Amino acid sequence: MKVTFITGNQHKLKEAENIFQKFGIKLKHVNIGYPELQGNLEEVAKYGAKHVAKRLEEPVIVEDAGLFIKALDWFPGPYSAYVQDTIGNEGILKLMKNVEDRYAEFRSVIGYSAPNVEPKIFLGTVKGHISKEEKGNCGFAFDPLFYPSENNKTFGEISTYEKNEFSHRRRSLEHFCNWYKNK
Amino acid sequence: MKVTFITGNQHKLKEAENIFQKFGIKLKHVNIGYPELQGNLEEVAKYGAKHVAKRLEEPVIVEDAGLFIKALDWFPGPYSAYVQDTIGNEGILKLMKNVEDRYAEFRSVIGYSAPNVEPKIFLGTVKGHISKEEKGNCGFAFDPLFYPSENNKTFGEISTYEKNEFSHRRRSLEHFCNWYKNK
Numbered sequence: 052m053k054v055t056f057i058t059g060n061q062h063k064l065k066e067a068e069n070i071f072q073k074f075g076i077k078l079k080h081v082n083i084g085y086p087e088l089q090g091n092l093e094e095v096a097k098y099g100a101k102h103v104a105k106r107l108e109e110p111v112i113v114e115d116a117g118l119f120i121k122a123l124d125w126f127p128g129p130y131s132a133y134v135q136d137t138i139g140n141e142g143i144l145k146l147m148k149n150v151e152d153r154y155a156e157f158r159s160v161i162g163y164s165a166p167n168v169e170p171k172i173f174l175g176t177v178k179g180h181i182s183k184e185e186k187g188n189c190g191f192a193f194d195p196l197f198y199p200s201e202n203n204k205t206f207g208e209i210s211t212y213e214k215n216e217f218s219h220r221r222r223s224l225e226h227f228c229n230w231y232k233n234k
Numbered sequence: 235m236k237v238t239f240i241t242g243n244q245h246k247l248k249e250a251e252n253i254f255q256k257f258g259i260k261l262k263h264v265n266i267g268y269p270e271l272q273g274n275l276e277e278v279a280k281y282g283a284k285h286v287a288k289r290l291e292e293p294v295i296v297e298d299a300g301l302f303i304k305a306l307d308w309f310p311g312p313y314s315a316y317v318q319d320t321i322g323n324e325g326i327l328k329l330m331k332n333v334e335d336r337y338a339e340f341r342s343v344i345g346y347s348a349p350n351v352e353p354k355i356f357l358g359t360v361k362g363h364i365s366k367e368e369k370g371n372c373g374f375a376f377d378p379l380f381y382p383s384e385n386n387k388t389f390g391e392i393s394t395y396e397k398n399e400f401s402h403r404r405r406s407l408e409h410f411c412n413w414y415k416n417k
Contacts, residue, residue, distance in 0.1 A: 086281065087272040089316070098269065126320035130313050133272070137309035138329060145328055146321060 053077040054163070054231065055111045057085065057103050063114060066215055067224055074228040085113065092117060092129050096162025097170040110165035112227065116219060118193045120181060121154040122147070135192045140185055143196060153180040155197060157206075159219040161227045173230065175222025177201075190214060236260040237346075237414065238294045240268065240286050246297060249398055250407055257411040268296065275300060275312050279345025280353040293348035295410065299403060301376045303364060304337040305330070318375045323368055326379060336363040338380060340389075342402040344410045356413065358405025360384075373397060 052075065056067055059082045071078040083106075085099045092115045099113040117131035123146060127134035134142070147153065157177045164170040178200045185195040187207030195207030199217070206214055215221055235258065239250055242265045254261040266289075268282045275298045282296040300314035306329060310317035317325070330336065340360045347353040361383045368378040370390030378390030382400070389397055398404055 086269065089270040089272055089278075089313070095272075123325070124320040126317070126325075128316075128320075130272070130316060133311075133313060134309070137307040137311075142306070142309075142329055145331070146325055148328070 052232070053079060053110070055079040055081050055107065055109055057081055057083060057099070057111050057113045059084075062211070063220065066218070066220055069215075070221065070224045070228060074232050076228060076231060081107065081111075087115075090129065092158060092160040093162075093172050093174075095129060096160045096172055097164075098162075100162035100164035100170045104164035104166055104168070104170075108166050110163070110168075113162045114159060114220065114223070115162070116157065116159040118197065119156045119158055120147070122150045122152045131193065140193065140196055143181070143193065144184065147181050147183075153182075155179055155181050157193075157197065157199075157219040159223040161223045163227060163231070171230075173223050173226035175219045175224070175226060177217065177219045177222070235415070236262060236293070238262040238264050238290065238292055240264055240266060240282070240294050240296045242267075245394070246403065249401075249403055252398075253404065253407045253411060257415050259411060259414060264290065264294075270298075273312065275341060275343040276345075276355050276357075278312060279343045279355050280347075281345075283345035283347035283353045287347035287349055287351070287353075291349050293346070293351075296345045297342060297403065297406070298345070299340065299342040301380065302339045302341055303330070305333045305335045314376065323376065323379055326364070326376065327367065330364050330366075336365075338362055338364050340376075340380065340382075340402040342406040344406045346410060346414070354413075356406050356409040358402040358407070358409060360400065360402045360405070 064080055068078055085103050088095050088098045095115045103111045117128050119125040119128050159175045161173040162170050179198045182196050186205040187195050190206045195205055197206045247263055251261055268285050271278050271281045278298045286294045300311050302308040302311050342358045344356040345353050362381045365379050369388040370378050373389045378388055380389045
């Protein structure tokens, strides 16, 4: 039982390896680019997985993730990486100034596809809220702004190990493994 | 001499028809979707044009546009439509509060492709700056926030007819027509 993870991100790979091992699924790693669509996470992951499965002629998974802020109509969502690279955490705090409803979610979507198999998606979510200022130097990107409901520290204040215990990515990967193992 | 414009936007089509007529190029219109990549305007237009030219087996153009704000690292750029639909003009004004450098550009890119012809792109730009509040009810999206350098009224305060005289889209369309006519 084997699947190929398409990613250029070593952290994602490491996180996936630990989880797949527990399920007894072998993980192969390939670092090739694929076309990322504009659209929601599900569309991006489906299109990417289908594209790569066809190209490599084997079962593959891709992963896409984002921060979704309710008061901002779920901005930055699928464009989180771009928004982080441009307006950054400072921009998010400006947009959230004097905003009372601070609810937000991190979402991760795994897209799975194989030759002649229509893509399937697996969602993982962590609920929480946006802080009033950056907290902590751990993690990356929006981590110092996000308080998960499970914790009174931001993702920027806990270790990667601790974060991975209940991260959105862990949840989407586990959903996938549960299904793949039993299919 | 003929080319097919792929768009679902009647305003864009009307604007293009007027310009193409002057160049003696016949414009056919097809309204079908195509995959829009994440990436800069040029990548989006190239990928889209190539995809549709292959599918329709004829010469096609697609158009993509955005607002680029210098102080925000050129945000919202290629994701202008998404940003307009989520944080909107209010969000842009919040991000630009107390920001001195208000320089911004509207950019339009035409992507051209034909069967077995690598895509080419044509850029049109209007330079200007971001207002301190919304001005005017004409136009749409970011128009009420944008003062073109050529004018002391925002794009929201002038008629579509007037705006089309020097719009970014007019410029990209004219660049394309000039090249297409003489190729």
